[in-house]
Amino acid sequence: MTSTQTAARPGALTPETVTDDDVAVVGFCQSPSVRRSYSTTNGTEMLVPIFQQIYKDLGITRRDIGFWCSGSSDYMSGRAFSFISSVDAIGAVPPIDESHVEMDGAWAMYEAYVKLKTGETDTALAYGFGKSSAGNLRRTLALQTDPYVVAPLWPDSLALAGMQARLGLDAGLWDEAAMAEVAARSRRDAVGNPAAQFAGFRAPDGTVTDDVTAEQLLAQPMLADPLRRHDIAPVTDGAAAIVLASGRRAFALCDNPAWITGFEHIIDSAELGGRDLTTAPSAAEAGERATGGDVAGITMAELHAPFTHQELILRSALGLDGAADAVAINPSGGPLTGNPMFAAGLQRIGNAARAVIDGGADRALGHATSGPLLQQNLVCVLDGRR
């Protein structure tokens, strides 16, 4: 990645030097990723336990939260105003200062970040939820395309991703082995993540092993040529919540807050024939702005790539390519082992923040995507600033 600006790495923060303009992730919780939850499409049943957990982790109650923001999709829920019932998971009596985005929870977190940056409050909770199992996900997502000339063709999400993967294969930008390697690594890493939907390798006879190789995966049949099952994120129900705090409040809630030192999002054209689908300019630009062009020091990145080849595109766009040894990519197992729509992007940031909070990384990157074929991308850089 070329550097157009040299952002000075922020200095260390202490309770004495912190200002209200410094915003950090202080808590994160996610529900287990499951193929099918026995709950309504409003997220309430998945959200209540994780809210309780996050309050307990931070030693707070809901009344300590100054601003709430959620991300979800009515189309996923098959109804208008699905987010109205999700507020029941909060128990908003007396009333709360609250907002909602029809986007992944990562963007809800962005709105909460903006709110903290105004100085109007110092603690916010952002959450996202999605019950992908409620309908036929690949057909539902076709309704994100142009309603007049593309959606009537019902281009399902696997078909679109297959075209994108094929373009890269034919151009020699990646091969099936590189794609399978992404899946194998994700499945191996997911073994250590109790929230993952699955991990390891499931043989045709039903035996499951923790270890999995690209060769094993490549022996499997095509599902949507050139995509095999391992190339595609599973259908997942799930939810996630993040607590943000600013200034001294962050230190009061967390010994080692994950400070947000860059937070940017950009959208690309919707014209599938009008952009180079083997690249993600909006991811590159958001990454450039969020990191100041300096990815040095980033030791782990959680990338919201619902398809194996899209991780390859994102690594290239974000300047994390070829750095597999230096940067741990999706050590949680990533979206290929659990991809709850409208929560998975927030989970990426949450996992990155947790690595900083726990001391496993000094600087981490969380990424979220939205729309067909990586159309919209968000990058959040988190620093320990010890």
Added chain:
Amino acid sequence: MSKNLAAVLGTGQTKYVAKRHDVTMGALCREAIDRALADASVTLDEIDAIVIGKAPDLFEGVMMPELPTADALGAVGKPLFRVHTAGSVGGSTSIVGGKMVQSGIHRKVLVVAWEKQSESNAMWALSIPIPFNKPVGAGAGGYFAPHVRSYIRESGAPEHVGAIVAAKDRRNGALNPLAHLHQPDMTVESVQQSQMLWDPIRYDETCPSSDGACAMVIGDEASADASVAAGRPVAWIHATAMRTEPTWFSGRNQVSPQAGRDAAAALWKQAGITNPLEEIDAAEIYVPFSWFEPMWLENLGFAEEGQGWKLTESGATALDGKLPVNASGGVLSSNPIGASGMIRFAEAAIQVTGKGGAHQVQDARKALGHAYGGGSQYFSMWVVGADKPATAGKAEA
């Protein structure tokens, strides 16, 4: 009050009609965008981010329509953000866009809200049965009629008060060239003779179904100062507030919800207003059914509980009254649902910048924009003023 000041530099709206079959959804939005940019004398290149608001996607049958319309919106290569807070969304979208400036993150933000009701059937979208919830098979009117009846019973308001509101708003709408309905001859008597739809709400007391879009350019203090210096008045954001409460809980006051009262109290405090009736010169209040004018006058604190209808009956809310309410014609004259809240916010800005034309309120210096949504559970509101806020730079959350 936020750390940084922000102001509306310009507004743009489409002409509201029942069906815009001549344009796509993206083109409809672009009409409002281009007008807002022209009004603000700002180019799209100067816009740092775009915030979109609209009501449920089921209203048009497109999942997250801002994605396929990114090009038409002029958003490619920029941050594009999508807010959805039910009927209050147009107001919330304005507030979120304002915060992006007030936080110091962006200098100029474009906010856009729209609805193209002709693409689908909002009544159907609102009436989908939901597990474990009371069915709303009769659309918004069926949902809200019992609240109105409850208000009439509790306040002892005479039956013609709703008709006064309807006749006033439709006559105001006739002065606004962009309003959907132009009915200059509507009278209290004619409203009372119209068909009863959801007792006690009559046909002429309900909002229309409209296609339309509204946009605003919100700029930082430096941009606003430059606009003013160049002779273009701006509407300074004096205060904003949003509040949410659940649809149902034991003891809930559905007629005058606590969330609305809390939002109003926070708003007046932030704006430094102690007597809203005396200090607000024009109010654009979300009134989709006539009786919500007196109901919201009370909820907002313009009148004591049970007394709002007296303000309406006295003529105080007419265009030449003490507190002109919905000089634009309001939601009763134009209702592209997702945009209706932003139109209230934009019309408040229009009043304090003196751009109201035939529906201009004389000497409007401070105006209220108000929106609500869901089962009267989401509230968003702002106060804009012709003068730079006296509380500049003070944080008093």
